Amino acid sequence: MRLSTRLYRRLVKLYPAGFRESYSGPLEQQFREDYAEARGSAARAALWLRTLADFARSMPAQAAHELAQDSRYAFRTWRRHPLHTTFAIAVLAIAIGANTGIFSVLNAVLLRSLPFHEPERLARLQAFLPPGGPPDAARFHQWRTQSTYLSDSARYVTGEVSLEGDRGVSRTRLTEVSSNFFALFGREPIAGRGFAPGEDAPGGPGIAVISHGLWRRLFALDPRAVGASIRLNGTPLTIVGVAPPNFDYPQKTDIWTPTAFDYPRVPKTYIAFYFATARLRPGVTWAQANSAFEAEAYALLPHLRKAADSRNRPALVPLSEELAGPIRAASLLLMTGVGLLLLLACANVANFFLARALSRADELRVRTALGASRARLAQQLLTEAVLLSFIAAVLGLAVAHWTTIVAMTYQPVQSISQAYTIFDWRVLCFAIAAATATGLLFGAGPALYISRADLALGSRASTAGRRHSNARAILVGTQVAVAVVLLTGSLGLGRTFRALLHTDNGYELRSLATMTVSFAGTGYMSDERWRVYYDDVVRTVRAVPDVLSVSATGALPLAIEAYQGAMFTLDGSGPTTFTSTIAITPDYLRTMGVRLLAGRDLTADDLTSGEAVAVVNEQLARAFGEPSTVIGRSLTATVGRPRRIVGVVTGMRDGGPTSRAHPQAFLPARSMRSLTIVAKVKGDAASRIAVIRDAVAGVDAKIPVFDVKTMDQRLDDTLARPRFYMTSVVFFGGLALLLSIAGVYGVVSYACGERIREMGIRLALGSTPGRLRGRLLVRTLITVGLGAIAGITAAAASASQLQHLIKGAEQHTFATSALAVLGTILVASAATWIATQRVARLDVTDVLRGN
Amino acid sequence: MSNTNRSKPEDLLPLPAPVFHILLSLAEGERHGYALKREIAARTGGTLRLGPGVLYGSIAKMIDQGLIEESDDRPDPHLDDERRRYYRVTAFGRKVGHAEAARMRDLVRLAAAKFGTREPA
Numbered sequence: 001m002r003l004s005t006r007l008y009r010r011l012v013k014l015y016p017a018g019f020r021e022s023y024s025g026p027l028e029q030q031f032r033e034d035y036a037e038a039r040g041s042a043a044r045a046a047l048w049l050r051t052l053a054d055f056a057r058s059m060p061a062q063a064a065h066e067l068a069q070d071s072r073y074a075f076r077t078w079r080r081h082p083l084h085t086t087f088a089i090a091v092l093a094i095a096i097g098a099n100t101g102i103f104s105v106l107n108a109v110l111l112r113s114l115p116f117h118e119p120e121r122l123a124r125l126q127a128f129l130p131p132g133g134p135p136d137a138a139r140f141h142q143w144r145t146q147s148t149y150l151s152d153s154a155r156y157v158t159g160e161v162s163l164e165g166d167r168g169v170s171r172t173r174l175t176e177v178s179s180n181f182f183a184l185f186g187r188e189p190i191a192g193r194g195f196a197p198g199e200d201a202p203g204g205p206g207i208a209v210i211s212h213g214l215w216r217r218l219f220a221l222d223p224r225a226v227g228a229s230i231r232l233n234g235t236p237l238t239i240v241g242v243a244p245p246n247f248d249y250p251q252k253t254d255i256w257t258p259t260a261f262d263y264p265r266v267p268k269t270y271i272a273f274y275f276a277t278a279r280l281r282p283g284v285t286w287a288q289a290n291s292a293f294e295a296e297a298y299a300l301l302p303h304l305r306k307a308a309d310s311r312n313r314p315a316l317v318p319l320s321e322e323l324a325g326p327i328r329a330a331s332l333l334l335m336t337g338v339g340l341l342l343l344l345a346c347a348n349v350a351n352f353f354l355a356r357a358l359s360r361a362d363e364l365r366v367r368t369a370l371g372a373s374r375a376r377l378a379q380q381l382l383t384e385a386v387l388l389s390f391i392a393a394v395l396g397l398a399v400a401h402w403t404t405i406v407a408m409t410y411q412p413v414q415s416i417s418q419a420y421t422i423f424d425w426r427v428l429c430f431a432i433a434a435a436t437a438t439g440l441l442f443g444a445g446p447a448l449y450i451s452r453a454d455l456a457l458g459s460r461a462s463t464a465g466r467r468h469s470n471a472r473a474i475l476v477g478t479q480v481a482v483a484v485v486l487l488t489g490s491l492g493l494g495r496t497f498r499a500l501l502h503t504d505n506g507y508e509l510r511s512l513a514t515m516t517v518s519f520a521g522t523g524y525m526s527d528e529r530w531r532v533y534y535d536d537v538v539r540t541v542r543a544v545p546d547v548l549s550v551s552a553t554g555a556l557p558l559a560i561e562a563y564q565g566a567m568f569t570l571d572g573s574g575p576t577t578f579t580s581t582i583a584i585t586p587d588y589l590r591t592m593g594v595r596l597l598a599g600r601d602l603t604a605d606d607l608t609s610g611e612a613v614a615v616v617n618e619q620l621a622r623a624f625g626e627p628s629t630v631i632g633r634s635l636t637a638t639v640g641r642p643r644r645i646v647g648v649v650t651g652m653r654d655g656g657p658t659s660r661a662h663p664q665a666f667l668p669a670r671s672m673r674s675l676t677i678v679a680k681v682k683g684d685a686a687s688r689i690a691v692i693r694d695a696v697a698g699v700d701a702k703i704p705v706f707d708v709k710t711m712d713q714r715l716d717d718t719l720a721r722p723r724f725y726m727t728s729v730v731f732f733g734g735l736a737l738l739l740s741i742a743g744v745y746g747v748v749s750y751a752c753g754e755r756i757r758e759m760g761i762r763l764a765l766g767s768t769p770g771r772l773r774g775r776l777l778v779r780t781l782i783t784v785g786l787g788a789i790a791g792i793t794a795a796a797a798s799a800s801q802l803q804h805l806i807k808g809a810e811q812h813t814f815a816t817s818a819l820a821v822l823g824t825i826l827v828a829s830a831a832t833w834i835a836t837q838r839v840a841r842l843d844v845t846d847v848l849r850g851n
Numbered sequence: 852m853s854n855t856n857r858s859k860p861e862d863l864l865p866l867p868a869p870v871f872h873i874l875l876s877l878a879e880g881e882r883h884g885y886a887l888k889r890e891i892a893a894r895t896g897g898t899l900r901l902g903p904g905v906l907y908g909s910i911a912k913m914i915d916q917g918l919i920e921e922s923d924d925r926p927d928p929h930l931d932d933e934r935r936r937y938y939r940v941t942a943f944g945r946k947v948g949h950a951e952a953a954r955m956r957d958l959v960r961l962a963a964a965k966f967g968t969r970e971p972a
Contacts, residue, residue: 015904023907026884026936030903033885054902062908 004035004044011055016066017375070383077384081356088349089392091739095345096389096438097396098338098732100422100431101403105331107427108413108420109324115246115417116319117186118279123289123316125153125276127304128297133274135202137261140178144278149292153278154184155260158250159270162518162704164231165218169704172214172254174232174266179258182209184279185249189241191215192226200258206265207258208237212245213416214254230255233267234521246417250275267520269674271562277319290316323414329804330411330721334728337486341732342438344482348739350442351475353385355750357446378447385443386436393435397422400431410724445471469754472747476780477787479743480824483736484791485798487820490726490733492802495816496809497726500719503657506650507557508593511548512711513685513692514556517703518674524703530672531607533700534585537677540695546682547692551591554583554669556676557654558714559707566637568665570624577623579616579635580662583669589615589649591680597621598628599647606646606668613668615647620663635665643667656718658807676707685710725805737827744828748780749835760844769840773833780832781825788821795820860943860950863916869901869909874918874940874948881922883935884910910938918944 008031012024031051038047078085113119130153132140144153158175179200188194189209199205208230210218219225228239237257248254259265263272280289297304297314304314321328404420413419421427449471517537524530534552541550555563565580586604589596597618606613614635621627627648634642643665651661669675677696681688689710697705709717752759759772795817802809866874872891876882882890884906892900901909913919922937940948962968 019908019911022911027903027907029935030885030888030906034903050900050902054904058902058904058908062911065912 002035004048005032008051011051014055015059016063017379018066018069019062021376066379067383070380071387073380074384074387077356084352084356085388087742088352088388089395091345091348092389092392092438093395094399094735095338095342095396096393096431096434097399098403099335099342099434100393100396100400100427101407102331102335102338103430104400104404104420104422104424104427105327105407105411106335107424107430108418109327109331110320111426112418112424114320114323114415115187115244116249119319121280122185122319123278123280124319124322125278125293126315126317127312128293128301128314129155129274129276131300132261134261134263137178137201140261141180141197144180147281149281149284149289150278151281152180152184153276154178154181155274155276156181156250157260157272157274158253159268159272161233161255161266161268162520162706163255164234169706171704171706172232173251174255174257175250175253176257176259176262176266178260181256181258182243184277185247187244187247190244191223192239192241194241195256195258200261202262202265204258204262206235206237207240208232209241209243209256210239211243211248211254213248215242232257232521233269233518235266237266246415248416251414252416267673269518269520271564273562278316280316286316286318323418327411327413327721330725333801333804334725337489337729337732340482340486341735342434344479344486344736344739346438346442347475347479347482348743349385349388350445351472351479351743351746353381353442353446354449354472354475355746357381357449381447382440382443385446386439389435389439389442392438393431396435397431400427406724410720445475469747469751472750473783476740476743476747477783477790479736479740480784480787480828481791481794483733483740483824484788484817484820485795486729486733486736487823488791488795488799488817489802490730491816491820492799492813493726493729493806493809496802496806497719497722500657500722500806500808503653505557505657505715506594506652506661507711508680509711509715511681511683511685512592513679513681513689513708514559514676514711514714515689515693515696515705515708516556516559516674516676517696517705519703520673522702530675533703534675536699537696540699541677541679541692544679544688544691544695546688548680548682549587549591550677550679551588552585552669552675552677553588554672554675555580555654556678557592557652558656558711558718559676560654566639568620568663569636570630571633572636572642575623577620577663579620579665581665581667583672584666585669585675588678589647589666591678592652593680594652595650597648597650599631599645601647601649602666602668607670612641612643613646614643615649615666616645617649617651617661617664617666619651619661620665621645621648623663656715658722686712722806729805737824740824741827741831744780744784745831745835748776748832749838751776751779752836752838756838756842759839760842763842763844769842772839773836776836776839777829777832780828784825784828788824791824792817792821858916860947863918863947864951864954866947866951867909868899869905870913870918871948871951872899873909873913873938874944874951877919877938877940878945878948881937881939883937885935887938913944917941918947 005028009024009028012020012027015024034047034051035044038044114122116122130140130143132138132143140155144150147153154177156175156177158173160171161174162169163172177195177200179195179197182188182194190212192209194209195207199207210225210230215221215225218230219228225239226241229236230239231237232255237255243256257266260274280286284292293316294314304312400422404422408420422431519530519533524533537552538550541547563580565578567576568579569576584602586602586607589601598621599615602613602615616630616635618627621630624630624633630645630648632644632646634644636642649666651664653659653661679685679688679692681692689708693705693708697703762772763769869891872894873887875894876887876890884903888901888906910919914921919938919940922939
């Protein structure tokens with residue numbers, strides 16, 4: 001055959017099946033005749049051009065025509081099977097929707113670029129801060145301008161402060177920066193100005209840049225905000241600029257001030273931790289910059305070499321990694337889980353399509369005899385599949401949208417620019433791609449079967465039947481395997497989570513109402529005055545009905561962001577232990593529900609007497625010996641006077657159930673910048689917390705009361721992300737189980753229908769319905785068992801991944817897998833038994849006569 | 852799926868140029884595809900050269916609409932290639948052809964009145 005004819009035949013293959021089947025012969029013939037007429041290469045080139053134009057003109061019309069025909073046919077079919085169709089659409093909508101939703105999370109934290117100039121060259125400086133700390137701004141600026149590998153670097157310190165406004169005091173995040181902060185990110189304020197060089201020197205002007213969000217909340221976007229005055233922790237500042245809308249680095253900052261080197265300028269209640277961000281010099285690679293940074297850090301601070309942990313070693317961490325950090329691995333894992341679920345849904349719907357294709361075999365035989373080609377039927381099945389998955393995808397967008405809302409609540413992002421949304425071109429493309437792939441995936445099997453199967457009129461080859469039942473068995477086995485993986489995961493996570501809920505944290509939860517007051521910028525910051533205020537608070541709150549005791553601390557468990565601490569020894573010698581020191585008022589330990597192991601609690605006298613005393617926790621005491629033996633001995637730090645140990649208490653898990661209690665020393669509160677008040681209530685604290693808050697606020701209206709929560713709520717907040725992951729995986733597992741039940745049921749009941757005659761004969765020959773059903777059950781269980789083995793293997797291999805979702809997730813155990821398999825086998829058996837009920841009701845004479 | 856037309860001739864108007872030309876050619880008698888193509892090219896002075904896709908696409912659609920049908924009659928095998936398919940116009944096709952011609956005639960009359968050109972005889 002000539003090359004040109006072969007090429008044209010290829011082209012013809014691109015026409016939709018119906019048209020191609022009817023006209024490929026005449027099309028080719030005409031092309032050959034045209035080609036024969038065209039003499040010379042110019043004429044032939046012209047012919048090819050005309051042919052291609054002809055194809056481009058006629059193909060879309062034919063495709064649209066057959067698509068409309070196939071769609072009409074699909075809708076008619078669906079109307080005949082409304083239950084099956086609804087089930088398939090619902091399953092696919094959930095699967096595609098959940099995939100799209102989780103993808104939107106991945107898209108937001110991993111794919112979407114940060115709203116900075118050349119964000120891929122921005123880094124956080126880890127474990128080493130450049131020279132020039134407060135108040136030495138000049139030295140820092142000298143360092144950054146002379147760096148050989150960084151083009152710029154900025155310092156900052158961030159924390160929450162009280163912002164006084166017309167509607168009372170609110171808490172906002174303040175970030176104190178070096179003057180070049182906005183320039184480093186390449187994002188200058190959209191109104192007003194940024195900070196000028198030199199404005200970050202101590203004693204500089206009291207100015208601030210506010211976020212776009214704060215501009216809207218506080219000033220309703222009024223341009224006169226620039227020049228207006230605000231008070232932060234009592235310090236007046238003039239607004240000089242408004243940041244761009246999606247700029248809120250770091251940690252959703254609302255106010256920036258150029259006071260990174262002027263620590264006392266804004267009075268603070270938090271411990272200031274300095275951070276630095278930098279931009280790589282053009283042409284410098286990450287590897288080069290990292291080794292230069294490391295060398296510089298080691299030269300200045302040689303002891304850093306000893307850092308064992310990779311997180312304590314000097315490094316330049318890409319900012320995108322820093323921002324995605326904690327949710328990156330978890331999101332990828334959830335994506336895998338939800339991807340498996342989609343695969344399962346595809347297998348399920350493919351099975352259902354295949355079953356229907358088989359039950360339509362007779363109709364298809366008739367249509368084949370009438371001239372409908374197999375390719376045409378396969379095309380129609382594929383069209384139906386893709387159409388079904390697109391409908392599911394559209395409905396799935398609602399599921400996806402809901403997923404993003406849930407994820408936004410339980411897995412919050414560090415910047416508004418990372419907000420999860422499905423209204424993003426990548427997410428929408430993903431949804432379309434997922435729908436197409438899904439449709440092709442579950443449509444291809446049945447379509448392939450139709451195009452290969454022996455559909456000649458009257459044929460009913462048993463080998464073909466066996467082949468098809470094998471194909472369906474593989475689909476069911478796959479479903480079982482995926483279901484076992486997801487079930488094992490959800491059982492493991494569910495058990496871990498339940499264990500978290502039942503962990504003894506070392507303090508009470510339900511009966512404790514807590515709230516924080518800040519003395520920053522008020523006259524109460526001096527040593528003695530806060531105590532006058534505090535005594536009033538205690539008196540007022542005690543008067544609230546059902547309040548059993550009131551106390552306060554400088555660092556409440558589940559609310560601690562940073563520790564203050566030191567290396568301590570016992571009696572000035574022996575081993576040293578890093579110990580966090582926590583300032584408390586009398587009665588705190590009892591109020592929290594901490595158990596006293598030896599000695600006594602701190603008393604009111606300890607606050608006023610000159611003696612330095614401390615209560616230590618079990619973890620610290622054990623570092624030195626038995627709890628009872630440390631009483632009366634002295635706790636000595638490198639600085640400060642020794643403290644006499646008067647009591648030992650049980651440890652508290654400050655970070656909640658996933659954390660561990662570590663050495664702590666409780667000291668009588670002296671000079672306090674803020675206090676967290678804890679009130680123990682008879683019964684549930686939630687019912688009394690509002691009254692207690694009002695009582696505290698009533699003591700002095702100028703002292704802001706914020707972060708009002710029961711300990712139960714704090715635990716909920718702490719467990720929000722683990723709960724979200726656990727719920728997601730359990731949901732995937734449950735759905736997987738449901739789908740595999742449907743899969744098993746479908747296959748078995750089809751097999752029953754197909755072999756009804758054989759069974760009738762067997763019954764006539766003396767077999768019993770029970771025996772027949774038993775045989776079917778055994779066959780199903782072999783398939784299920786093979787799938788389960790594959791599932792257990794995959795679950796064991798992937799078990800360590802669960803650690804990414806919940807810290808401390810239990811290691812894969814055989815028991816968990818066994819439970820998952822047992823569950824799957826039980827429901828598969830039940831599904832089989834129900835599906836084979838018709839065998840028990842079989843009337844032998846009817847069956848035999850019927851055939 | 853073919854010959855299921857229940858529409859009135861007017862519903863199909865105006866006809867695409869290839870469809871009308873195919874009707875014109877078949878009005879004279881049965882033709883196979885290639886003959887149709889050549890005849891139409893000759894009639895239009897080479898301005899309407901139907902490629903295979905458009906030609907058979909039009910034929911498929913016309914069969915669907917009931918304008919034409921495949922003919923079972925074959926000429927003497929010595930005279931022709933028996934693999935060729937022959938088409939003939941249906942009664943409905945004739946009606947549609949007439950209706951399209953009438954529509955064109957009315958249009959030409961209107962143009963004559965508006966532009967003052969001479970009406971064809």
